[in-house]
Amino acid sequence: MSVPALRIYLAAAVMVMMALSLGAQTPARQVHLSGVVSDIAGDPVAGATVYVRAGFQETQTTSDSSGRYDLVVPTGTAKIEVAIGQQSFFRIALDIEDNRELNVTLRSGETVTVRADQDALTPDPATLGYSHTELLDANPGRPGVPVSVPGYPTETASGGIKAPQYFAPGVAGDHGEPVAQFFGIGNFLFQNNLTANAHGNGYADPNFIIGSTVGGVVIDNAGYNARYGDHSINLAVTYAIRNRIPTFVQMITDGRDGGFSAGWAPRDDRKKAWIAAEGLWGNGFLRRAEERQQYKVNALRAWDVGHHELTAYGIGYYGFSRLPGLIPIDTPVKDDTIDTRQADLTHTSIALIADDWQIAEKRSLMTGAYFRTYSLALRSNFGDGLIRQSEFRTVVGGSSTYSQSLSPNWLLLAGLELRREAPRGLDLARADEEGVFQPVTSNDLTITTTSPFAAVTGKPVRHVQVYLGLRRDQLAFDNRDLLSPANSFDRWPGVTSPKINVTFGEANAAVLPQVSFSFGKAFHANDPRIGTGSAQGDLLIQAREFQMVALKEVGRTELRLTLSKVTKSAQLAKIDADTGLQENVGPSTNQFLTLLARRRGSRGWWQVSWSQADARDRESGEPIPEAPRMIVDVVGGINRLPLGLDAKGEFEYVKAKPLGDGFNGIPVREIRLALNRSFVDGRWLLSLNGQLNNGYTGQTLETLAVGTETEAFERRVGVPLRSYGSVSLSYFFGR
The missing domain is CATH 2.60.40.10 (Immunoglobulins)
Known part of the structure; x- marks a missing residue:
């Protein structure tokens, strides 16, 4: 189309x-x-x-x-x-x-909007929801994800404003390749992933969200929901956007970084409208100053017209920073960088409109459309000299989702998604000895996706809940190779993905837990460029997923056990966005176990989770490089401390990961702390935030020489994590 x-x-x-x-x-x-x-x-x-x-x-x-x-x-x-x-x-x-x-x-952990057909929209039994009050800011006043999601660490491979990526147990995603990221505007989902990005397939950058506009986060294991398509294999993260915010101004600083943000909303709470702006500046905590600048505008307006709720949402973002980049873990490096020319320039805009039509109590139709622009100019050095990855793309799409109760026990969900991504000037260039960039690859791509889906959920008998879903994704790849026209091609692959969830019992039953069994197929599209290779690679990578979830509520405490197995097909002639070279990736299996306990009460909450994974290449039996094996997370908050204080804290531990070729990384420990005190009937809010960090982010292997070394050799590299503290002061109007 x-x-x-x-x-x-x-x-x-x-x-x-x-x-x-x-x-x-x-x-x-x-x-x-x-x-x-x-x-x-x-x-x-x-x-x-x-x-x-x-x-x-x-x-x-x-x-x-x-x-x-x-x-x-x-x-x-x-x-x-x-x-x-x-x-x-x-x-x-x-x-x-x-x-x-x-x-x-x-329920403080629910999403911002809860509907009667919630089970059909979020069928995965492993789904977890958190309100913003239950989460800590991931990096207050600094770039990255807006909030820290318990049990799912994020890393950035070069520092600065470069997009972070989520890690799940046993999953080493290439900047979002098997990890879907959404913005939830009511029940409308906008997918943030960009297929065949200049720097990494599935790249998803959350830097342009203003943290105070996020009302909550919903996470699930992605493969069991018919509404999810490309990149929805191991994890789906949805940022639920608020439809109301207070009018406020805020200033924050940590000594080397600073920021100012402000938001406006009508005094009448019945009007769902707001606009927020934020500016962040700073140099980071490494010796290589980032010279960072970030400017953001987010806005929302909703209207109730009869049985319709119309919502318009928009984003504008500009970001620039120098990048320290990856450096050896075991060897000191001057100025914490191997190349001072590394930098990132990103800007994006999003315009979205959605209509939630409540036809009747048992029938509704959600329709939405969006347009996006995105530009990236990234300069990096991974040991083979300076490279430049760049692109400009437009994204246009929309979806319609219809739901109807078929009977008191059954509900039907059906819909259609359309999406067209058009990256232009998708280039990889390498600097020569004079510092002049010479092209390695250059392409114009058009990737169009048409995706009908349907699901039915209900209770065939008492204490049994069933979800049956089916999704068809038909893609069209138009690859124009500007350097090697013979490598241009058009292809129209497709994939069909069934989804099944069966749940027995109730979580609050007297004795037995609720137990769910799930099966699903999922996929992600690959970068279609041939690069410096000679053959077309696999365009669609499929996964088969199995899951068991046991859930038990004991009073106000929730206990959860998740067992999962995900197998992925081999990837032939997969392009490396950093080199333009093709490589074959063998089929893989990821098995993981997660134990979780959480409790919510009127005075506060806590959650403890432990995940253990085993991810391996099915042909060689070797561990998947860079995939975390063990993740431990403890988070909690108390909202009724003496002197009117409330406090939140989180401890996150990621065990040393295998990096390949017999190398192991080093463990990463992060402790986040937040202490808040309001004054003058809540009009003023003083916040103290701190992070105690140990380890390196973005750990991988590179071949490089530093300092007086005469020969390059393979070694462990990463970006050092530093501890810091920040203070912010906010004023809320009209309170």
């Missing part, structure tokens, strides 16, 4: 849906909607705002000291939302014909 046709289809779909629902509506009689709002501990929540929207009418009230609320509302389909301050915790649609009672339990 061409780009103009895609745009016409998406625009027409939105206009038709609006026209169908904006017709004349007959007057409705009035009934009572009432209930109690409580927290996860069962205690009443006073001061929670309950919004009810029915057609073009909106009513709201506030829960009293016993958590009780009572509203007079018109009959018909209504959308109910419960919020505390600027954060929405609960959302559902109901058909109200008579007086009705709805009791609401606010």
Whole structure:
């Protein structure tokens, strides 16, 4: 499908849906909607705002000291939302014909938006959700992911603003190749991964998100959800974007880095609109100054129009920094860099619009469309001299997802996704002895994906939950090789991915745990460039996944055991984005076990997780290089300390990883601490953040010589981690 046709289809779909629902509506009689709002501990929540929207009418009230609320509302389909301050915790649609009672339990770990068809949208039994209040900022005032996700460490291979990548047990993803990253705008998913990026396949950069706009994070093991497509093999991370934020200004510094951010929102909480901006500057903590500059603008506006909720979301980002780069782990290096010319320049823009049409209590349609631009100019030196990787691409796409209750126990989900990525000037160049870049590869690509999917979920018998999903991804690769036209080609491969989840029992049963068994097929697209090779490589890499999850709730404590096995097919003639060379990667198997315990209460929370993995090449039996074997994470928070303080802390340990060729890395330990104190009725917030770090990030093997060494040899390299502390001061208007 061409780009103009895609745009016409998406625009027409939105206009038709609006026209169908904006017709004349007959007057409705009035009934009572009432209930109690409580927290996860069962205690009443006073001061929670309950919004009810029915057609073009909106009513709201506030829960009293016993958590009780009572509203007079018109009959018909209504959308109910419960919020505390600027954060929405609960959302559902109901058909109200008579007086009705709805009791609401606010779970701090839920996503920002919770719907009645939640099980169909997030079917993986291993799914975990965290609100922003349960997470620590990953690197306050510095680049990287906006929040630290417990049990899933992130690394950057060169420092500076270079995009970090997530690691899962036994998974060494090439900047996101088997790890999907999404932004959740309500229930609409925008995928951040970029296939065939100049620096790494599946590259996903979260640097352009302003941390205060993230309401929560949802993670799962990716392969068991029919809504997920490319790169969704080992892990899916979804940043849930807030629909409300407070009006604020914030300043932060750690002595070598500083930042300023501000956000504005209407004083009327019923209006879902905000705009936020952030500037970050600094030199980092290594001797090679980063000279970093980052400028971000994020904005959201939502409208309730009849049974529609229209949401517009946009991002603008510019970032530049010098890069220290990889250096030997065992040998001191002058200025903590082997080449002072290393640098990264990135800018991106995103424009997105989504429509959540609640047709009736048991039927809804989510439609959205987006347009993105992205530019990268990256200079790196991995021991063979300075290289430059660059590109400019546009991404256009959209999706429609329809859900309908077939009966009280069964729900149908069906949809279609369209996406077109068009990287232009996808170049790799190497500097000669005079410092002039000479081209190694140069391509223009167009990758178009058409993906219908469907799923049904329900309870065939008591205490048994079933999810059956099927997805078809049909891709079209148009590879124009600008240096070797004979290597140009067009191909149209496709892959079909079934998804099955079967769950027995209830997590809160008296004795037995809830046990789930899952099977799924997943895939990721490969970089289609031939580079300096001579043959076309495998374009689609498939994986087969098996999983067992046991879940038990003991009082307020959740206990979870996850066993998983993922097998991936071989990758023939896979291009190395850093060299342009082709390499064959054997088939692999990753088996891992995760034990997790967490507890939430009115005074705070804690979580402990331990993961052990064994990832191997199935042909050689050798461990997969750079894949973490053991990850330990302990995180928690207390919100009622003396003197009005609240505190959060996290300990993360990654055991030494095999790096290949008989080399092992060194362990990585990170401790994050945060201490907060508010003043003047919450208008001022003082935050102290600290990190105690030990080890190297981005550990790998490179062949290089440093200092007075006359010959290059293979050695362990990485980027040193440094400990630091920062202080931030925030002011909130209107409190």
